[in-house]
Amino acid sequence: MVASAFALAAFAVAPAAAEPAASPASDATAATAATATTVSAASTAPRNKQGKASRTWKVRTEKQLRTAVRKANRTKAKDRIVLVRTIRFATGRSARGGVGRGDLDVRADLVVLGRGRTINAKKVDRVFDVRSGTRLVIKRAKLRNGAPAETESGGLIRSRGTVEVRKSHLLSSTVTGAGASGGAVMNEGGTLRLVDTRVRGNEAERAGGGIEAAGGSTFLVRTRLTGNATGAVPGNGGGLHLTGTGDVLVRDGLVSGNTASAEGGGLWNSATGTFVVERTTIRRNSAAGAAADQGGGGLFNDGGSLTVRGSEIHDNTATGAAGSGGGVLNNLGTLVVATTEVRDNTAPRAGGGIEANLGSTTLVGSTLRANSTGAAPGNGGGLHLTGAGKVLVDTTQVLGNTAVEGGGLWNAATGQLSVTGSTISGNTATGAAADQGGGGIYSDGTTSVSGSTIASNTATGAAGSGGGVLNNQGTLTLTGTTVQGNAAKRAGGGIEANLGTTTVARSVLQSNDAGTAPGNGGGLHLTGTGSVEVTQTKVYDNTAVEGGGLWNSATGTMVVRDTHLRGNTASGAAADQGGGAIYNDGGDVEVMGATIEANRATGAAGSGGGVLSLNGDLTVGWTNLDGNTAPRAGGAVEVNGGSADLSNVNARGNATGAAPGNGGALHITGAGTVTWTDGSITGNDASNEGGGLWNSSAGVLTATGIVFDANTAPEGPDAYNDGGTMSVNGVPVLPGTGT
Numbered sequence: 001m002v003a004s005a006f007a008l009a010a011f012a013v014a015p016a017a018a019e020p021a022a023s024p025a026s027d028a029t030a031a032t033a034a035t036a037t038t039v040s041a042a043s044t045a046p047r048n049k050q051g052k053a054s055r056t057w058k059v060r061t062e063k064q065l066r067t068a069v070r071k072a073n074r075t076k077a078k079d080r081i082v083l084v085r086t087i088r089f090a091t092g093r094s095a096r097g098g099v100g101r102g103d104l105d106v107r108a109d110l111v112v113l114g115r116g117r118t119i120n121a122k123k124v125d126r127v128f129d130v131r132s133g134t135r136l137v138i139k140r141a142k143l144r145n146g147a148p149a150e151t152e153s154g155g156l157i158r159s160r161g162t163v164e165v166r167k168s169h170l171l172s173s174t175v176t177g178a179g180a181s182g183g184a185v186m187n188e189g190g191t192l193r194l195v196d197t198r199v200r201g202n203e204a205e206r207a208g209g210g211i212e213a214a215g216g217s218t219f220l221v222r223t224r225l226t227g228n229a230t231g232a233v234p235g236n237g238g239g240l241h242l243t244g245t246g247d248v249l250v251r252d253g254l255v256s257g258n259t260a261s262a263e264g265g266g267l268w269n270s271a272t273g274t275f276v277v278e279r280t281t282i283r284r285n286s287a288a289g290a291a292a293d294q295g296g297g298g299l300f301n302d303g304g305s306l307t308v309r310g311s312e313i314h315d316n317t318a319t320g321a322a323g324s325g326g327g328v329l330n331n332l333g334t335l336v337v338a339t340t341e342v343r344d345n346t347a348p349r350a351g352g353g354i355e356a357n358l359g360s361t362t363l364v365g366s367t368l369r370a371n372s373t374g375a376a377p378g379n380g381g382g383l384h385l386t387g388a389g390k391v392l393v394d395t396t397q398v399l400g401n402t403a404v405e406g407g408g409l410w411n412a413a414t415g416q417l418s419v420t421g422s423t424i425s426g427n428t429a430t431g432a433a434a435d436q437g438g439g440g441i442y443s444d445g446t447t448s449v450s451g452s453t454i455a456s457n458t459a460t461g462a463a464g465s466g467g468g469v470l471n472n473q474g475t476l477t478l479t480g481t482t483v484q485g486n487a488a489k490r491a492g493g494g495i496e497a498n499l500g501t502t503t504v505a506r507s508v509l510q511s512n513d514a515g516t517a518p519g520n521g522g523g524l525h526l527t528g529t530g531s532v533e534v535t536q537t538k539v540y541d542n543t544a545v546e547g548g549g550l551w552n553s554a555t556g557t558m559v560v561r562d563t564h565l566r567g568n569t570a571s572g573a574a575a576d577q578g579g580g581a582i583y584n585d586g587g588d589v590e591v592m593g594a595t596i597e598a599n600r601a602t603g604a605a606g607s608g609g610g611v612l613s614l615n616g617d618l619t620v621g622w623t624n625l626d627g628n629t630a631p632r633a634g635g636a637v638e639v640n641g642g643s644a645d646l647s648n649v650n651a652r653g654n655a656t657g658a659a660p661g662n663g664g665a666l667h668i669t670g671a672g673t674v675t676w677t678d679g680s681i682t683g684n685d686a687s688n689e690g691g692g693l694w695n696s697s698a699g700v701l702t703a704t705g706i707v708f709d710a711n712t713a714p715e716g717p718d719a720y721n722d723g724g725t726m727s728v729n730g731v732p733v734l735p736g737t738g739t
Helices: 002-010 024-036 062-072
Strands: 055-059 079-083 103-105 112-113 118-122 128-130 135-141 142-144 157-159 160-168 169-171 185-187 191-195 197-201 211-221 223-225 240-251 254-255 268-269 274-278 281-283 299-300 305-309 311-313 329-330 332-338 341-343 355-357 360-364 366-367 383-386 391-394 398-400 409-411 416-420 423-425 441-442 446-450 452-455 469-472 474-478 482-483 495-498 501-505 508-510 524-525 531-535 537-542 550-552 556-559 562-567 583-584 588-592 594-596 610-613 617-626 637-640 643-652 667-670 673-682 691-695 700-709 718-723 725-728
Touching: 024 643, 055 062, 062 079, 079 409, 128 135, 128 160, 157 160, 185 191, 185 556, 268 274, 305 329, 329 332, 332 355, 355 360, 360 383, 383 391, 409 416, 416 441, 423 531, 441 446, 446 469, 469 474, 474 495, 495 501, 501 524, 524 531, 531 700, 531 718, 550 556, 556 583, 562 637, 583 588, 610 617, 637 643, 667 673, 691 700, 691 725, 700 718, 718 725
Parallel strands: 055 079, 079 112, 103 128, 112 135, 118 142, 128 157, 135 160, 142 169, 157 185, 160 191, 169 197, 185 211, 191 211, 197 223, 211 240, 223 254, 240 268, 240 274, 254 281, 268 299, 274 305, 281 311, 299 329, 305 332, 311 341, 329 355, 332 360, 341 366, 355 383, 360 391, 366 398, 383 409, 391 416, 398 423, 409 441, 416 446, 423 452, 441 469, 446 474, 452 482, 469 495, 474 501, 482 508, 495 524, 501 531, 508 537, 524 550, 531 556, 537 562, 550 583, 556 588, 562 594, 583 610, 588 617, 594 617, 610 637, 617 643, 637 667, 643 673, 667 691, 673 700, 691 718, 700 725
Antiparallel strands: none
């Protein structure tokens, strides 16, 4: 009889519309009134739509809490429990036995009003187990120290129904054993809503250190996932993990300091999941998976649909030996990153900011900044694409990222990378080999860049190439793009084309530098049997040892059409170095409809202020060569062996220096063969011989339909023949004489 009196005194039944008072004095008054008067819930409480009475229970002890839940389960009404004091589960109690023991089985709609107080499970079991079709609402409560039986999931809450947690804390809980997931919460196909809530310091053996969503719908709004962790089997989703076909929305939140032993330090999305992150900060999370398709320090997408909008992803790490995607790893799925900053993330293998393994990846209006890779192999500081995937980078800034290859972006041999309306600036590639580099972009596959700026990127390795872009045996197309102020150690200050196909159209190559090792192709350099086409482009103020503007290989093919080459410099000191605007190292070069002006070969014996062709085939048509200079020979054009065919070409105001200073407009060295048909040679100057034309002792030079005017030289102001075969406008020029 005493126990029954205590039970009556312990529960004050009040109308559901009356919010419980917060002060201790009010609590005491309510308790006294309940002791003095027994009130019939059925007669006084408001009724729900089914006519069932709703009740409010004020509880101070574990026993009172369990009794309240048991009684609430007997009605379809939405009862309320108000925590008056902190509740602590008794240790030593069996975890089996329904509401009376272990967790609290919620079988009817229930609201728990915590008023800032705690339910401490004391590692006895979880706190709530919610069945399908049931709704549990928790407000302003702290749930902590949950630990269900081994292999069970949901350290504090397990639910197949609907759970809403508001302004609460879910803390320091653990699930252990094979398959155990959801250190704090397990949503088993139901609906989970967390609003203004903190999920901190929880652990799960399998997945979802903080929260596991097995299907269903999960919504986190203004919620913090911090310091949660997974175990090793498999160890995915330190903060939150989605399994199967479910939906997750994380909005206006914080995901920080979570760890996963394999994938998705912060968040993990399944192969059939739909995951949206909006206006959320994801920072300082880590994933330790050792394989190349593991990592994703901040987020991991395992084949589903992941969208990140208006968020920040920074200072996350993939720490495994070949871990990838310091910020995000998209594995075979669809990733969209919009108006989001991805910065200061790191990965050992690839994708310091983002790793795309196959699948589809889109960046829109976003920023990749100061992300980096390690050295294993260390590719794609900002973003790395593995395999036959597709990446679109649109209206995005790629700034200050670092890698061995592709400081900014890296594209695979079977990949497709498209960059539109973006800025790629200040990125660095440190690779030491000749086929490494690509400070801004490295591409093994198919890459297109349009309406973009590639500026101030560097390839810093000993033989690093492609300060702005390195196309390694792939297909590169630049349209309407500015490549400016980039630098490389070996070659291709702006662009390095190693084999493959490279097209530059309606673009600008300006102020790029190829370095000195050997330092070729300030604007663009072609290595090997590749092809390059440059059309309607401005090639301005680039610098190199050879080919200040453009450099073609011995087996390469280069076509330059309707292009303006101006102010480029080649500093090579040898007689076969120079080519201020264009250098041809034995391949085929065709120049049509171009203007080549004010370019310089500045080395001690530098030759070909405008163009130097060494043992190759040079074709120039409908082109103007104006104001180019070289110290040794060929103020406009130097042909050293090989052949050249010039048609409708005008050379004006070109000049040589005094070392020895021959061929103000054109100079032939060795057994070169040149035909110049139609055009004009006016106002050119040579310090020694051949103010306009100079032919070697073994050369063949035929000029037809040429207008000469105001050329100057001490010997042969218009033309000089040093012993070879020379004819000017049908008149032979004898060896050792000039005209």
